[in-house]
Amino acid sequence: MSLSIGIDAIALGVPRGYVQLTDLAEARGVPPEKYRDGLGVEQMAVAAADEDAVALAANAARRALSVSRTKPADIGLCIVGTETAVDHSKPVAAFLHGLAGLPPSCRVFETKHACFGGTAGLLNAIDWIASGSARGRAAMVICTDIARYQLRSAAEPTQGAGAVAMIVRESPRLLAFDVGRNGSYSRDVHDFWRPLHAKEGIVDGHFSVDCYLAALEGAYREWLSLQTAKDEAPVRACYHVPYGKMSRKAHRHRKQIDGLTKEQADASFESEVGSSLILPNKIGNAYTASLYLSLASLLHHEATDIERKRITLFSYGSGCVAEFFSGRVVEGAAAWARELRIDEPLNDRTRLTVEQYERVRGLDTQADPRFPDGQPKPVLNGGRVKFLGVDSGE
Numbered sequence: 001m002s003l004s005i006g007i008d009a010i011a012l013g014v015p016r017g018y019v020q021l022t023d024l025a026e027a028r029g030v031p032p033e034k035y036r037d038g039l040g041v042e043q044m045a046v047a048a049a050d051e052d053a054v055a056l057a058a059n060a061a062r063r064a065l066s067v068s069r070t071k072p073a074d075i076g077l078c079i080v081g082t083e084t085a086v087d088h089s090k091p092v093a094a095f096l097h098g099l100a101g102l103p104p105s106c107r108v109f110e111t112k113h114a115c116f117g118g119t120a121g122l123l124n125a126i127d128w129i130a131s132g133s134a135r136g137r138a139a140m141v142i143c144t145d146i147a148r149y150q151l152r153s154a155a156e157p158t159q160g161a162g163a164v165a166m167i168v169r170e171s172p173r174l175l176a177f178d179v180g181r182n183g184s185y186s187r188d189v190h191d192f193w194r195p196l197h198a199k200e201g202i203v204d205g206h207f208s209v210d211c212y213l214a215a216l217e218g219a220y221r222e223w224l225s226l227q228t229a230k231d232e233a234p235v236r237a238c239y240h241v242p243y244g245k246m247s248r249k250a251h252r253h254r255k256q257i258d259g260l261t262k263e264q265a266d267a268s269f270e271s272e273v274g275s276s277l278i279l280p281n282k283i284g285n286a287y288t289a290s291l292y293l294s295l296a297s298l299l300h301h302e303a304t305d306i307e308r309k310r311i312t313l314f315s316y317g318s319g320c321v322a323e324f325f326s327g328r329v330v331e332g333a334a335a336w337a338r339e340l341r342i343d344e345p346l347n348d349r350t351r352l353t354v355e356q357y358e359r360v361r362g363l364d365t366q367a368d369p370r371f372p373d374g375q376p377k378p379v380l381n382g383g384r385v386k387f388l389g390v391d392s393g394e
């Protein structure tokens with residue numbers, strides 16, 4: 001009998017502050033409809049200087065363990081996917097090993113391929129379980145990122161930040177994957193990158209949209225070729241969401257490959273994709289975490305309607321690599337998702353003015369003196385993990 005492997009629990013770690021994008025549109029002299037309808041964005045989370053990729057990841061990981069009542073000792077593998085790593089050598093996962101109280105027998109490492117890093121971690125965790133290496137233990141996969149572009153650039157309204165932690169195990173209570181039936185696609189392109197010295201991403205925006213769609217097509221066609229007549233049609237789709245409109249473009253493109261017209265494709269968007277965008281619209285782009293924020297949103301808002309049904313996921317990482325994959329929402333997932341209180345971390349946020357956001361960005365850019373030889377100091381402070389600077393040992 002083949003194993004059922006998938007996501008057992010999911011939890012978020014989000015910054016305390018966010019910007020309402022109508023405020024940003026006004027400050028930048030852009031018609032608000034361009035952001036709302038043209039890009040399909042509403043709010044973007046803004047990470048403060050004490051909310052680095054480690055702190056966001058640690059808050060998501062600690063929450064995933066506590067809401068699912070998973071003992072840290074049961075975790076045998078911890079992978080962090082990120083493109084906002086804090087060190088070229090020491091992985092974010094090593095910090096998490098301490099902050100989440102994981103056991104010495106746990107394998108920890110970091111994965112990078114732009115926004116695909118979290119998916120690379122998830123696929124690795126699935127294979128680790130399928131191979132028998134897990135020996136009954138669970139994996140924790142955490143996606144954590146801060147999306148920063150230059151102030152006043154066209155990409156500015158597509159920023160965001162956040163982390164998603166997932167417990168991956170046999171007999172999962174949320175989503176069981178169709179293991180071994182993924183469609184993959186890769187190509188060497190220069191659509192988005194971040195040089196080693198830079199905190200802000202550089203993007204060839206319109207080209208990146210073309211690359212995303214080409215990758216979707218390649219991965220989707222391979223996934224389609226692995227379907228059989230017995231497979232039920234999926235009822236919902238989660239996409240990597242750099243901004244809401246991109247999921248609309250992706251969904252349209254995919255449905256046109258199925259032979260639908262543009263109008264038919266768009267008509268299915270709200271029912272098949274709508275609920276997966278509710279949380280991403282409050283956070284913005286969280287790179288590696290974006291697809292899993294979309295999945296969290298779907299499970300939080302709609303699990304009751306889709307228990308025992310198939311859904312699809314599309315992950316895109318610039319540069320580029322992509323994966324189109326699928327799974328079945330587990331019976332009982334709705335009640336379990338309610339217990340996980342997935343959206344709770346979003347209840348305690350503050351709306352920032354554009355001036356406050358710009359000040360945060362200024363501090364954030366100056367916060368780089370971590371690079372001298374000291375040790376970064378993430379600390380547990382008032383129930384949250386915060387980055388409090390570098391201990392130079394003086």
Ligand code: CAA
Binds near residue numbers: 157
């Ligand atoms: N009212 C309504 N709509 C308006 C409008 C108005 N007043 N003014 C413009 N629009 C519409 C445009 O018609 C356009 O719609 P379509 O996309 O349907 O053609 C849309 O708003 C965007 O406007 P522009 O084409 O003028 O685009 P822009 O120069 O503002 O840049 C962007 C948009 C390229 C997405 C830019 O925000 C960007 O570079 N973002 C970062 C890159 C990115 O997210 N790429 C996505 C794929 S790569 C990826 O997924 C990896 C990742 O996470 C980064």
